[in-house]
Amino acid sequence: MSADTVYDCIVIGAGVQGSFTAYHLAKKNKKTLLLEQFVLPHSRGSSHGQTRVIRKAYDQEFYAHMLDECYKLWAQIEKEAGVRLYRQTGLLVMGPENSRYYELVKNTLQKNKVPMVALTRENFSKHIPLVNLDEGHGAVVEIPAGILYADRAVKTAQGQFQKLGGVIRDNAMVTDIKPGPLVTVVTSSGVYRAKSLVITAGPWTNRLLAHTGLELPLETECQDTKEHIYGLPSNEYPGLMKVCFHAGFETDPDHRDKQKNTSDIDILQRYIARCFPGLDPQPAVVESCLYTLTPDRNFVLDHHPAYSNIVIGAGFSGHGFKFGPIIGKLLSELSLGEVPSYDLSPFKIRRFHEKTKSAL
Ligand SMILES: Cc1cc2nc3c(=O)[nH]c(=O)nc-3n(C[C@H](O)[C@H](O)[C@H](O)COP(=O)(O)OP(=O)(O)OC[C@H]3O[C@@H](n4cnc5c(N)ncnc54)[C@H](O)[C@@H]3O)c2cc1C
Known part of the structure; x- marks a missing residue:
């Protein structure tokens, strides 16, 4: 041109x-x-x-509607390019049974007719043997959820x-x-x-x-709020598990790694020691990434x-x-x-x- x-x-x-x-x-x-x-x-x-992560547990209908088409569009580009971009793994969600977030996820999956399995304390360890379910916590598995490469x-x-x-x-x-x-x-x-x-x-x-x-009211965070912890298969580091803290501190995108606060790592270490007895809570690799929040x-x-x-x-x-x-x-x-x-x-x-x- x-x-x-x-x-x-x-x-x-x-x-x-x-x-x-x-x-x-x-x-x-x-x-x-x-x-x-x-x-x-x-x-x-x-x-x-x-x-x-790709999942359908959105309570806002506008996102839920888009997600149906999203899964189709991911499959379409996979076909066009002849590459695999999505792997269905299922998504295990655990949280205090009476908490707003956990109830919301469960109700949304039911409302949107997303295939799911609710686990009880009695049968949890039979299905998910390497994870401890905290006392008073519930667990559901969203079946079509998975990862995108x-x-x-x-x-x-x-x-x-x-x-x-x-x-x-x-x-x-x-x-x-x-x-x-x-x-x-x-x-x-x-x-x-x-x-x-x-x-x-x-x-x-x-x-x-x-x-x-x-100027829009956007806030850049070096990774959003309270103890929302999630994990997913770690393709890039075989043998390790990727565990992420969905929260962070305001930062400048050009100086992301100047962040010195490690309180998020302490929270993750305590969580892993409690719920994943087979994992070493000490992180082998620490990486941060930017969220742009409205x-x-x-x-x-x-x-x-x-x-x-x-x-x-x-x-x-x-x-x-x-x-x-x-x-x-x-x-x-x-x-x-x-x-x-x-x-x-x-x-x-x-x-x-x-x-x-x-x-x-
Ligand atoms: C750690 C982490 C985990 C996440 N996990 C999930 C998840 O599991 N599931 C999910 O759905 N989402 C997840 N997200 C969110 C998702 O990754 C982001 O919403 C998405 O990547 C945002 O993409 P973007 O294209 O808007 O921004 P970016 O990827 O930041 O792209 C913006 C681009 O613009 C370029 N640019 C900026 N300024 C200029 C300029 N002046 N001139 C030219 N180029 C410029 C930048 O260099 C950059 O390449 C996660 C995000 C993070 C950080």
Whole structure:
């Protein structure tokens, strides 16, 4: 493509959401450019690593509806690319039987008719012999839940995008955005123009939006709230188990590993000693990763309030990976001025009203 090329769409950020957005645009024969600040692949955003959980236990109906299609879209791209991206493992959920969260998970699975098995204290150790169920805790297994091979999924979306004629420029940090009927995007390695722009920049979203006079109430955390602990098969470290603390501390995405607070590790060690008697509670490898949180933990999927040809996908609040293919489809629809496949009112920017700073 020559320097004068006018793209149908430029997507900023080649994490899972930007890569799937670019892929859906290319599928619709749109001339699309995907820009990434780092050399690909990289581990500095939120989409890297080998595994992410996919599950259906969402009490909000808008997520539950999307998830049905999500499983189909994951299977579709697996077929197109001839790679395996999803492995069904089942998901064991344990928690205090009378707690709000545990009740919610159980009721939601029943309400959404997701295949599940409820275990009693009596039969728990027969089915799950290596784990201790705390006194007063209940356990359910969500059968269709599993893992997504994260790095491979992002690479596959990018690869399919390129096969469809899409262009990726990595090592191209966007340093300025000039809105207009044709949006101009200035990067460290060139200037590009397009009819529309999608911003999927993860923890860096507000830095980019500053060029357009907008600031969203996003908080970047080095990994969200209370003792929500989860684990999943650790593909990258055979013989080890990946145990994660769904909480963290506010951080700067460019200085993620300067974090010194280790209270999360202490909590994980105590939990493992109590519930996983066969595991060494001392961590062999410690890694942190970035969450970009909205106040209500729901995503932002919307047009820029002042520029209808700029679309924003942000604030995936630590649970956005599984939705990648559907987010990509929705952001591509918004950027092409199409009616989105789902009601996007829960994801509108106007829900924040007084928390959104605007210099427009
Ligand atoms: C530890 C961890 C575990 C998680 N577990 C799960 C899970 O089990 N299940 C689940 O569904 N979700 C999970 N999530 C959440 C999920 O991974 C994220 O919601 C998702 O990866 C967000 O993707 P993104 O594309 O929005 O952001 P990112 O992956 O951060 O991508 C944004 C990209 O934009 C680029 N960029 C930024 N600024 C610029 C610029 N100026 N110029 C060019 N490029 C730029 C960045 O370099 C980056 O590549 C987890 C997240 C973490 C951190």
